[in-house]
Amino acid sequence: MKLYIAEKPSLGRAIANALPKPHKNNDGFIEAANGDIVTWCIGHLLEQAEPEAYDPKFKKWAIADLPIVPEQWQLVAKSKTKKQFNTVKKLIKSAKTIVNAGDPDREGQLLIDEMINFCGATKIQKEQTLRCLISDLNPSAVNQAINNLKPNLDFLSLSVSALSRARADWLYGINMTRMSTIKGQQAGYQGVLSIGRVQTPVLGLVVYRDWEIANFVSKPFYEVEAQLNTQAGASYVGKWQPSEACQPYMDEEGRVLVKGLAENVASRVKNQPGEVSKDKSTQSKKSRPLPHSLSTLQIEAAKVFGMNAQLVLDTCQSLYERHKLITYPRSDCRYLPKDHYKERSSVVGAIDAISDKLSAFTGKANLEIKSSAWNDSKVGAHHAIIPTSKKSSGALNQNEQNVYYLIARHYLAQFFEPSVYAEREIHTLIQGGLFTSKFKSLIDKGWEVLFNKQEKGEAELTQLPILKKGEQVQCVDAQVIEKHTSPPKHFTDATLLAAMTGIARYVTDPEIKKILKETDGIGTEATRAGIIELLFKRQYLQRKGKAIHSTEIGQSVIKALPESVGRPDMTAVWEQSLEQIYQKSQSYNQFMGSVEVHLNRLLQDTQTASFQGLAGKGKASFKRFKKGKRSAGKGKSGAKSPRAKSRA
Numbered sequence: 001m002k003l004y005i006a007e008k009p010s011l012g013r014a015i016a017n018a019l020p021k022p023h024k025n026n027d028g029f030i031e032a033a034n035g036d037i038v039t040w041c042i043g044h045l046l047e048q049a050e051p052e053a054y055d056p057k058f059k060k061w062a063i064a065d066l067p068i069v070p071e072q073w074q075l076v077a078k079s080k081t082k083k084q085f086n087t088v089k090k091l092i093k094s095a096k097t098i099v100n101a102g103d104p105d106r107e108g109q110l111l112i113d114e115m116i117n118f119c120g121a122t123k124i125q126k127e128q129t130l131r132c133l134i135s136d137l138n139p140s141a142v143n144q145a146i147n148n149l150k151p152n153l154d155f156l157s158l159s160v161s162a163l164s165r166a167r168a169d170w171l172y173g174i175n176m177t178r179m180s181t182i183k184g185q186q187a188g189y190q191g192v193l194s195i196g197r198v199q200t201p202v203l204g205l206v207v208y209r210d211w212e213i214a215n216f217v218s219k220p221f222y223e224v225e226a227q228l229n230t231q232a233g234a235s236y237v238g239k240w241q242p243s244e245a246c247q248p249y250m251d252e253e254g255r256v257l258v259k260g261l262a263e264n265v266a267s268r269v270k271n272q273p274g275e276v277s278k279d280k281s282t283q284s285k286k287s288r289p290l291p292h293s294l295s296t297l298q299i300e301a302a303k304v305f306g307m308n309a310q311l312v313l314d315t316c317q318s319l320y321e322r323h324k325l326i327t328y329p330r331s332d333c334r335y336l337p338k339d340h341y342k343e344r345s346s347v348v349g350a351i352d353a354i355s356d357k358l359s360a361f362t363g364k365a366n367l368e369i370k371s372s373a374w375n376d377s378k379v380g381a382h383h384a385i386i387p388t389s390k391k392s393s394g395a396l397n398q399n400e401q402n403v404y405y406l407i408a409r410h411y412l413a414q415f416f417e418p419s420v421y422a423e424r425e426i427h428t429l430i431q432g433g434l435f436t437s438k439f440k441s442l443i444d445k446g447w448e449v450l451f452n453k454q455e456k457g458e459a460e461l462t463q464l465p466i467l468k469k470g471e472q473v474q475c476v477d478a479q480v481i482e483k484h485t486s487p488p489k490h491f492t493d494a495t496l497l498a499a500m501t502g503i504a505r506y507v508t509d510p511e512i513k514k515i516l517k518e519t520d521g522i523g524t525e526a527t528r529a530g531i532i533e534l535l536f537k538r539q540y541l542q543r544k545g546k547a548i549h550s551t552e553i554g555q556s557v558i559k560a561l562p563e564s565v566g567r568p569d570m571t572a573v574w575e576q577s578l579e580q581i582y583q584k585s586q587s588y589n590q591f592m593g594s595v596e597v598h599l600n601r602l603l604q605d606t607q608t609a610s611f612q613g614l615a616g617k618g619k620a621s622f623k624r625f626k627k628g629k630r631s632a633g634k635g636k637s638g639a640k641s642p643r644a645k646s647r648a
Contacts, residue, residue, distance in 0.1 A: 001035055001096050003036075003092065004036065004037070004132065006102070007040065007101070008041070008042065008043065010137070011040065011134065011321075012038045013030070013038075015134070016030040016038040017142070018142040019033075019036050020033040020034045027087065028083070028087035028088070029091060037091060039087060040084075040088075041088065041111060041112070041115065043081075044078065045078055045081050045088065045115060046085075046118055047078055048073070048074075048166065048167075049073075049074035053076065054068070061182055063179065063182055066175050066178060066179055067171070067596070067600060068174060069171060088115055089120075092116060092119045092120070092121055092125075093119070093121075095125065098152075099132050100113065100130070100131050100152050105331075105382060105526065106159075106165070106582070109155050109162060110159045110163055129152035129153075130152055131149065131150045133150070135328035135382050135383060136328070137320065137321065137324045137388075138390050140389070141388070157581060161578045161579070161582040164581055164592065165578050167592065168595045172197045172595070175599060176195040176602065176603070179603050180193040180557075181193045183609065184560070184614050187614055187615050188614070188615035189616075190618040190619050195557075195561070198522050198531050199534055199535055200561070200565055201570075201571050202523075203540050203541070203554055203557065203558060204558050204565075204566030205499055205568070206541060209491055210549060210550050213487045218484045218485050219257065220482055222258070222262035222480055222481065222482055223240065223256070224240035224262050224479070225238070225481060226239075226274075226478045228428060228435070228474065228475055228476070229474045235476075238430075238436060239437070240265055240433060240435055241435070246261060251485075262480045263480055265433060266479060268431050269430040270478040271474075272475050273430075273473070273475070274430035274472070274473045275429050275470060275472055276426065276470065277428065277469065278427035279424075279426050281424050282422075282423045285421075286419045286420075286421065288418060289410055289413060290373050290384065291410045292334065292384060294312075294313065294316070294331055294332065294385065294525040295528065297316070297329075297385060297403070299497050300406055301402065301403060303494045307399065307403075308529075309497055309528060309529035310530065310532070310533045311399065313329070313526075313529045315400055315403045317329060319400055323393050323396065323400070324388060325350075326386065326387055326404065326407055330525050330526040332525045333379055333380060333382055333383050334384045335378040335379050336384055336386065337383055338374045338376050340383070347386065347389050347411065348362050348365055349389070350391045354408075358408055358409060358450070362412065364449075367415055369414065369416070385407055387408045409450050412450060416450065418446050420442075420444035422440070423439070425438050425439075426438075426467060428473060489547075490548060493532070497528060501521040503521040506567075512572070522571045522575060539551055540554035540557065552617060556617060559613050560610060562606060562609060565606070574595075577591050578591075
């Protein structure tokens with residue numbers, strides 16, 4: 001008997017539909033006519049054991065017991081899904097061949113591997129286990145995946161990478177949360193201070209931005225614009241470009257801060273002759289955007305429709321599992337396998353049938369174009385999120401329509417030519433000073449026709465005077481324009497997600513910054529939305545319109561903790577190490593050893609830190625207990641001992 005173990009019931013049913021009929025539906029599994037069986041997990045059926053499972057004394061939170069580092073890691077079956085766990089366990093024991101049909105990512109690989117190992121699969125079963133990678137729940141795609149099974153051992157490093165992340169997150173979250181909570185409660189804080197190796201640096205991003213805004217002092221800076229007339233009577237405007245000699249009077253962004261310097265330049269060039277040193281007209285092409293990954297989709301949905309990250313993810317899951325209109329959504333990849341190119345006609349046909357907004361453009365798509373999106377070398381366990389070839393959708397709610405539109409638009413753009421811009425740049429020398437005039441206009445929309453781009457500046461471009469190098473002009477006027485520096489903007493859902501994916505911008509260490517430019521940031525495609533939402537639930541963040549602000553509690557947490565805990569450097573380096581484990585250039589033991597060393601140092605620093613800023617803040621959480629049950633007691637530190645499961 002071949003046993004398929006899917007990550008979710010929806011995936012299990014999709015696999016079963018591709019197997020010989022008739023089917024026999026059982027409690028927790030489906031049996032096909034050929035004897036193959038499909039069962040499923042319900043997400044994680046197993047979870048990391050709580051500290052008290054290793055030693056009952058850990059039920060009480062005490063500084064003397066930290067760090068808690070298991071010698072032999074333990075998993076336990078989740079109580080809510082114990083029935084399905086028992087079903088899967090029984091089927092594993094009787095299976096001749098096991099197929100890991102977890103989602104095509106790090107988490108999905110480990111989720112099924114853990115079940116296979118935990119439920120007592122034999123050595124031969126493990127060696128012969130196969131891997132089924134499904135990113136599209138429509139029958140043709142599922143059939144193709146079932147007929148292209150791979151050895152599960154080929155994905156061992158992916159599983160080890162996921163295991164390393166899960167255990168490291170447990171160590172960091174459990175120990176740092178306990179230490180911080182004990183210290184916070186000693187200082188008068190009510191409640192648990194949840195700390196995580198991703199959530200806390202994300203909180204830090206917001207807190208440090210809020211502090212920067214609060215402490216920002218606007219400074220004036222100055223520009224000089226010259227009104228220039230040609231000998232033929234035409235006019236145009238040139239903007240002064242300060243020379244290297246002006247650098248002592250400029251900020252790091254090249255803005256002139258001394259008004260007198262700008263006034264001196266304006267008075268020197270006014271009513272003076274000038275000479276055209278350059279008049280260059282060029283055309284440039286702008287490449288079409290790649291299909292979406294989850295993060296880029298969440299960022300665009302926040303900008304276009306004001307949707308938060310979790311809502312986008314939930315909507316994607318519905319489009320994938322319920323409607324089967326898109327491929328696997330938890331993807332960090334923006335490229336497609338070359339083999340998918342042959343499906344372009346049916347996919348564009350589906351877009352035409354489903355998206356009213358895009359149906360006017362599908363007939364204009366040139367399906368002979370093959371963009372750079374189709375690139376096997378850049379596709380890993382999963383590919384970009386694209387529409388499937390399914391043409392009937394049933395009723396889509398507004399969020400589903402919006403998200404499908406964004407996904408389909410980026411796919412459809414692959415079959416339109418690049419957009420074309422006309423650019424004009426004029427250099428004029430006046431009294432030794434350089435004045436530039438730059439203009440840019442969209443002259444061929446190409447793919448941008450799908451994005452409602454406006455032809456800005458076209459009239460301005462066509463009305464420029466015709467000039468040539470060496471031509472004499474006259475500066476008839478010059479004026480100093482005073483502007484003011486503005487503070488950075490508060491984070492929004494879109495910009496906070498962008499910060500998490502482009503975390504290198506927020507790292508000061510040049511070596512780490514260089515390394516991080518090659519990673520995918522902090523968190524994963526599957527976890528970023530949940531991490532942001534968790535910070536709101538913890539009352540560390542709050543929304544004010546579209547802006548995300550830190551609360552007093554959130555700011556106090558970052559102020560109390562060692563600075564490195566609230567900075568992204570450490571967790572971003574972790575992500576790089578996890579990728580190296582997957583690529584087999586770093587071992588599990590190397591990574592976990594470095595995690596333990598760093599954790600010990602952080603615990604020591606946190607123990608000596610001051611948490612007085614949290615005094616009087618927070619709110620104790622009380623649970624109602626059934627008659628005859630008592631709440632957990634207190635440890636020697638006086639800290640309550642709730643089951644706070646701090647992960648990322």
